[in-house]
Every structure is written in C-alpha cells, then in structure tokens.
Amino acid sequence: MPYPSHAIVQWTKDSAKQLLPDAVFLSLLHWKRIGRFPKLFRPTTYNEKILLRCLRPDPRYSALTDKLTARDYVRDKIGEKFLIPMISAPCNFTQTIFDMLPNSFVMKANHGSSFVEIVRDKSQCTFEHLQFLVSRWLSTNFYRNARERHYRGIQPRIFFENLLLDEHGAIPADYKVHCFANRPGRPVMFILVISDRFGSNTRGDTYDAQWNHLDLEFAPYLRSTRPAPPPNNLELLLDTAALLSEDFDYVRVDLYAPTDEVFFGELTFTPGAGVSPMRPDCVDFEWGRLLK
Structure with missing residues (x-):
C-alpha cells in the first residue's frame, strides 16, 4: 500500500530540516516561535543569548545536564540529602x-x-x-x-x-528557579512554578524571590488566575538554588519542595533552546539585560 501523500510531504520536510546547519535551523525556529530573527552576533534578548549557548555550549554543560552525572555535582556541592533516592x-x-x-x-x-x-x-x-x-x-x-x-x-x-508525593498524596509542584548571577551575593532569581504537571490543569506561574506573582507566561503554560501561597520552605529552596548556581552566570535550577524538604531535579543551561515565547514580549529584553 502506498504511503499517503501528506505523510510523504511531512517526511520530506522533516528530512530537509535535518540537513540545515544548526545556526540556520535555530534561527528559523526562533523566527517561527518568537516572531523575529535572532541577532546571533550581538544578542540582546534572553532567548537570543540562550540560543547562542545552544550553538556554543560551555564544556561543563554535558556532564551537568546529564541527570545521572549531575547527581555527583549536587552531592559534592550541597549533600546527598538533596538527591531523590x-x-x-x-x-x-x-x-x-x-x-x-x-x-x-x-x-x-x-x-x-x-x-x-x-x-x-x-x-x-x-x-x-x-x-x-x-x-x-x-x-x-x-x-x-x-x-x-x-x-x-x-x-x-x-x-x-523513589516517587515523591506531597502532603496531599499528589505529585509535587516543579520549581524552576532561573538564577542570574550579575551582581555580588545571591543571584537575581525568578521561580517558574509548574503545578499539576501530569494532570489536566497544568499551570505555569512565575514569582520573584519575594513571591510576588509576575505578569509573565512561558509558552505553553497558562498562568493561574490566583497566585499560590509560597512553600513553607521557600528560603531553603532559594538557598539551595543559589548554591547550585554559584559557579555559573546563569542556570535554571529545577527543584521539588514537598513538605519541608527540598530535592534536586536537574540543571538546565538552555531552557527552551532559545525559542520559547515569553508574554509579554518585553520580558525577553528585560531578562536579556540580566544575562551576560
């Protein structure tokens, strides 16, 4: 039986994409999702700078992005108790x-x-x-x-x-802490909270370090109409993220905070591969100024 014509067209498109050089592929994807071509030689936005990291990664990124070998870094940095068993x-x-x-x-x-x-x-x-x-x-x-x-x-x-559950027996929220080390001391931090990630009402809400609910949406997550209360261990969560990020000018530290504990999820150096829409778009430029 011959393949349907639409399947052949899709296969041709997918094959053609794989032949594109990385910079061209990402530039076209950036234009498609963000709505403008990235400035690769003089990047100014957050997404442009992240995209450049995809093309020119720090040699440390592979081992620290690997969810297994990253455990060694976490163990040495803050201790075994922050690792999910x-x-x-x-x-x-x-x-x-x-x-x-x-x-x-x-x-x-x-x-x-x-x-x-x-x-x-x-x-x-x-x-x-x-x-x-x-x-x-x-x-x-x-x-x-x-x-x-x-x-x-x-x-x-x-x-x-081990399966982590919160006090209600539910999968705990995912705290994605964006850490910008552009000043002495604790980095500038923004916390993207993904709630009900594996359910039918997934939401993504962004807070600053003082737990102010920000008018910001990261595609594809919708923002909640009401902010969630801060976790009881917010300061421990922020301290943990700060310690794990202190060797980098920027990294997203993903953590879980069920009950009174904090557990490591992963380190992400190129969130969204530099092609993740932010609404409002002006935040892309504001965060770009925070990222070296």
Whole structure:
C-alpha cells in the first residue's frame, strides 16, 4: 500500500530540516516561535543569548545536564540529602529489573526533557509498556530536536527513583528557579512554578524571590488566575538554588519542595533552546539585560 501523500510531504520536510546547519535551523525556529530573527552576533534578548549557548555550549554543560552525572555535582556541592533516592540505573532494562522495582517509582531517562513515567501502582503497569518507553527514549537523539549541542555528549541511560508525593498524596509542584548571577551575593532569581504537571490543569506561574506573582507566561503554560501561597520552605529552596548556581552566570535550577524538604531535579543551561515565547514580549529584553 502506498504511503499517503501528506505523510510523504511531512517526511520530506522533516528530512530537509535535518540537513540545515544548526545556526540556520535555530534561527528559523526562533523566527517561527518568537516572531523575529535572532541577532546571533550581538544578542540582546534572553532567548537570543540562550540560543547562542545552544550553538556554543560551555564544556561543563554535558556532564551537568546529564541527570545521572549531575547527581555527583549536587552531592559534592550541597549533600546527598538533596538527591531523590535512587532505586536503580541499569545498563539494560530486563524483566528481572522490572520484578525488583518497588510498588511505586518514577522511571526517567538522563539525556533529555519529558522522559518521565510515573508509576503509582506497579500491578497496574506491565514490563512491556515500560520496555516500549525505554526503547523509544533511548533511540531518541535529543540534540536533533532543537540542536542543543551539549546534549551530543550525553550517553542515553534510564534510571529509577523513589516517587515523591506531597502532603496531599499528589505529585509535587516543579520549581524552576532561573538564577542570574550579575551582581555580588545571591543571584537575581525568578521561580517558574509548574503545578499539576501530569494532570489536566497544568499551570505555569512565575514569582520573584519575594513571591510576588509576575505578569509573565512561558509558552505553553497558562498562568493561574490566583497566585499560590509560597512553600513553607521557600528560603531553603532559594538557598539551595543559589548554591547550585554559584559557579555559573546563569542556570535554571529545577527543584521539588514537598513538605519541608527540598530535592534536586536537574540543571538546565538552555531552557527552551532559545525559542520559547515569553508574554509579554518585553520580558525577553528585560531578562536579556540580566544575562551576560
């Protein structure tokens, strides 16, 4: 049976995109999503400077973006207690590995974004389902998605962590702390809170370090109509982000803060690959002035 014409057209487009040089690919994607071509030689906006990082990454980025090797950095920097307990990081996923997993856990891959599978009850999950995800994740070349070059240095692996739950038995909010070290002392910090990330009412709200709810939306997240109360451990969360970011002029530190604890999620040096719309657009320029 011949392939439908629309499938052939899409395959042709996708193949053509892969042939584009990284700078051209990202410039076109920036224009498509942001609405203007990036100034690569004299970047001024936040997205332009992030895009340039994708093309010229710091040599440290690969090891610190790898969710497994980043644990060593966190352990040395702030201690083991800030790491989500690890269950297993097998070289191969087998039935035996599956059988040894506890009743609840989280399966992740180390080499990209959104490789997350939450299992609350293993009796409702099958080895074949997870094996399918593992095969798909490990065969994904995440660098090809948005040409973030430091991802090329990460060897794909899967791993299993304890499932974190808040006091209500829900998946805790994701605190993405943007840290700009453009002054002595604690960096300028903005906290993007992703709530109900795996539910039907996902929201993204941005706060400053004093927990003022900012008029800012990061695509694709919608802003809540009402601000959430600050976490009880806000100061510990900010102190943790500051310590993990102190070796860089900018990094986004992703943390979880269930109950009174703080746990490390990941370090992100090129959020949105420099093609993430910000509303209002003027914030793209304001944050650009904070980023060296």
